[in-house]
Amino acid sequence: MAEVMVPIGPQHPALKEPVNFRIYVEGEKIVRLELDLSYNHRGIEKAAEERNFIRVLPLLERVCGICSHSHATAFVKGIEEIMGLEVPARGQYIRTIIAELERMHSHLLWLGVAAHEIGFNTLLMWTWRDREAVLDTLEEMSGNRVHYNMNEIGGVRLDLSEKQVEAAQQRLPVLEERIAQYVDMVSHQETMLLRFRGVGKLSKEEILKYGTVGPTARASGVDYDVRRDDPYLVYDEVPWNVVTDSSGDVYGRTKVRIGELSESLKIVRHCIENLPGGPIRVTSAPKAAPKGEILSRYEAPRGELAHFIRTNGTDKADRLDIRTPTLANWTSVAKALVNQNLADIPVIVAAIDPCLSCTSRMTVIDTGTMAQGSISWEELVRKCRARYGTEVQP
Template structure:
């Protein structure tokens, strides 16, 4: 059969944000693909150079609608380090709680999306219903459901009275049982297992070579988690462990995320039961001395990096954002080749792509001749190997 071009995106039911895959398929098997990860440019990096630190924070919050707290926290912690101030313990605890709640709602969202991509709408509805509960807690605690606006340079903007904290605890507690139910469903539902097992397989070596991060990397046995490797906020004093898995496929990524849900829920409860007293915001100078700081953060999707440069004024000289999705694209492109057309949605969804993060500095690239920044020959070679594997698995 002749190769046909299947355009997936920029508008497609499988995609929640604009990205374009131009997929050449031989019948149902992907032969090669080109990727275009743009369409969402808002010029945020340029904008961040033109505002003072306090006005940059709300701007960065709008990089992403899911991991909004990640972007403000990683920036605030970098600027605080450059200013040589430290957020008070209570502020750090509050930031950690919001960060973990964000991870819970992001992973629940992901679980639903992954189920929806393989047509399992029941799980999709169930997880999103529980995600509502998390968002209600976030709204009660911060005042907002999406862009929480809790962070400030030097601390947080809102203190939590004890009754609010106990209400939040009551609402978070039942979620553990729900997550256990989903873990059970993922492990036992045959049709879902059939769609997740062996799909989007990446070995440990491939993950490292392609620079994948977060649950995508940890599902292939790569033991990187910034929360432990470069501890920030309260992670060093909290009881938790890094979840890894050695399946290396979509099932592995699911198991890692479900495991992280348990860890996060546990951390939230430990923190909320024993919030440190005291101030919530340190006094910070207006300007930051010249310097540079590589601020790393474990966002729900993986390692988020802001490379910050200050020049002695009240504005950053450079905020260079590397989002987890940006790091994961190369691995996606490699995992897709030689797979079935039907696997595209679930493999792409498995890295939990956040396109508005990735293309915050992007406009459009309809040509997109290069796929994943690899050479033709390399791609061809990988393609042949993956193709052979795909054939073999049939």
């Protein structure tokens, strides 16, 4: 049978974000996948070089609306290490609480989206209802539902009051009960078993070969989590476990994420109960960072997030390179889709919890010599305008 190309996106009912898939099929079976991710490219990395450490944080939070705390924390963590700052324990605990609440809201969101992709909309409604309880807690603590803006160099911006801690503690048992329901549900719910089992299978060798990270890797038996293997914040002081599974399919990824929900809840509870006193940030953080290079790693809800930061002695980063987990996971999707049914595309793609807004990158290559290089801001703007037309009149 001849190959047929099925184009999907960038605007498509099945997609939440702009991405273009060209899926080659033979009958109902997928042969291969070609991807175009760059619709949401905004140029944040380059813009981050133009802003000082105070102004860059709001920008970095907006790399992704779902893991905004991850990006800000990964960046400040790196800068603090270059500066040699010791963040007070209370600040670290608050960062951890926000980070784990963020993971809970992200995983609940994912569980709903995955359920929606298989037509199980009841679960979508349930998880998003429970997600509101997490968002309420985040809103009480930070003042915003989505972009918390809690970080600053040397600590956090806001302290937790007794009242906020109490309110959070009251919500945790409800969430715990609901998460226990999901844990129970995933083991015997017929719809999930039928649509998730054996779909999008990836072996441990393939995972390692394609550099897959996060829950997708852990579902194939790769026992790796930055929070345990390269501890940051207070993960080495908190009792928790890395959740892994050996099945390697979408079902395994669901089990890992639901397992991580309970673990996150445990971490939040531990941090809230053992919240140390004292200051939340250092009294006077330096404005400029000394010359240095650092690779700051962070376990975002979707997997390992890496910020490479090079500083040059000023109050701005000389170079910021963001390797987001979704960027690392796309190659595994192309592999997982092969020989699967056309109808399983949404759920296999959703299984890595893709986040398109943080995946677009740009490289400058001379097409003649294939040499790569760097480019100045002015030249970049000029070239961009030349490529896409004149600048917009306000």
